[in-house]
Amino acid sequence: MNHGPSYPTLQPRIACVTSARLPELGEDDQPLLPALAERGLDARPVVWNDPEADWASYDAVVVRSPWDYPTQAEAFIDWYEKTSAVTELHNSLDVVRANQHKGYLGTLWERGVPAIPTATVGSPTEALAVARRHGWEQSVIKPAVGLGGRNVALLTPERAAELEESGMATQWCVQQFMPSIRTEGELSLVYVNGEASHAILKHPGDSDIRVHEGHGGRHAPYRVTDELREIGDQVLTACDASNELFARVDVVRDESGQLRLMELDVTSPCLYFLYCPSSVDVFADAVAARVHGDR
Known part of the structure; x- marks a missing residue:
């Protein structure tokens, strides 16, 4: 038929x-x-x-x-x-536009969200002055727009001078350094459709503070704990990102043991599918x- x-x-x-x-x-x-x-x-x-x-x-x-x-x-x-x-x-466009520049970290910190203390500056020299003003014993400098750990380093007068001489026309973020990244590592919590999916523990290389594999970092699967989910949910809510398809919340412990936001990536994060x-x-x-x- x-x-x-x-x-x-x-x-x-x-x-x-x-x-x-x-x-x-x-x-x-x-x-x-x-x-x-x-x-x-x-x-x-x-x-x-x-x-x-x-x-x-x-x-x-x-x-x-x-x-x-x-x-x-x-x-x-x-x-x-x-x-x-x-x-x-x-x-979505609005969430990505707000996330692209790491200045959002300073805004969250000022609003009382448990983020690492962060400030946006116009030059590495200014970053040194800001770190001194806040009394940070050690601090990290990173491009305000960047990923993959490029040009991220402990801030010293020598490093500031090198970055100044490089002529990079960019804004910078300076963050208080959290020493626990060297001992306990950094935790990444991945969200899918606003729900915590899986987590990764990342340790930096022996001679670096960066946890990226391209810089010698080591990664391993980690359990999704209530503590991780609590800070992740708080960050996504504060950034109006709870309804997005994906997000990655990177956290590290401060000297008191509290988890603090290092970065939120809702733009193009590695989601560690190969590890989970x-x-x-x-x-x-x-x-x-x-x-x-x-x-």
Whole structure:
């Protein structure tokens, strides 16, 4: 019996945003593509500043590894504005715009959120003066827009002079240094759809304070404790990020043992899928739910 022509079922198209340096996504994000395919989603990596990309042709755009954006911060936000106007973009524009500049850390600290004391300055020399004024025995300097630990270091007069001589035209953030990062490490709590998913414990390399693997850091899975969830929920609420697809809350203990926010990343965080393989399915389910209107 002829029931008429058959038409192919159209799969929702998902763009997983990356950079030209990582055209197939970062290694940690690559398991996401087959996981999305298993849920009937046609997912593919797309470079964020590819002039040929047709963002309106995608049912959803999920930002994953556009890790060159700090050197093109204004262009990235411009892309974000244009793309969010033609398709569903995760995470949302307002939250990403507020998160891109690390000055939000000082704002949270001033509002009483348990963040590491942080100030935004115009130069490394000014950072030294601010650290002295606050009485911080040791402090850390980092670019106000940056990721991956680039140009992050303990602040000393010598380091400040080096950064001044580099001619980097940028704002800087100076944070009180938390010595526990060397003994207890830094904890990262990953959220998916506003719910705590999994956690990672990160230790810096032997001769560094940075926990990134590219700088010698060591990572391992960690349990999601009530203490971690409590500070994570507080930070997401304070930043209006509780309804976003993904977030990563990085914390470290102060000298009294209290967890303090080091950074919140709702822009393009590594979500450590490779360390917690089941989390790939959690994330893929979350994407599918949003695409199908179940979230």
